Amino acid sequence: MYEHFFQCPYCWEEISVLLDPSVSQQTYIEDCENCCNPMEFEVSFQNNELISFEVHNIEQ
Incomplete structure (x- = not known):
């Protein structure tokens, strides 16, 4: 498993x-x-390396 840190697109934490x-x-x-x-x-x-990571909010 690979741990990746990012900011939430809603609360920015x-x-x-x-x-x-x-x-x-x-x-x-x-x-x-x-x-x-x-x-x-x-x-x-x-090759088991992260090359792209995107996170988007889901409009509800």
Whole structure:
């Protein structure tokens, strides 16, 4: 597992997420551990190294 730190697009708190480098392309939704708002993650790995990480708020 790979721990990555980023800022929540809602509350701007720095939080971390655990990523699985065995899956090269990932898109999923997870709630912020601080403010509980849903975020969409788009993650890419190549040779077990993180090459792209994006997180977006989900307008509700």
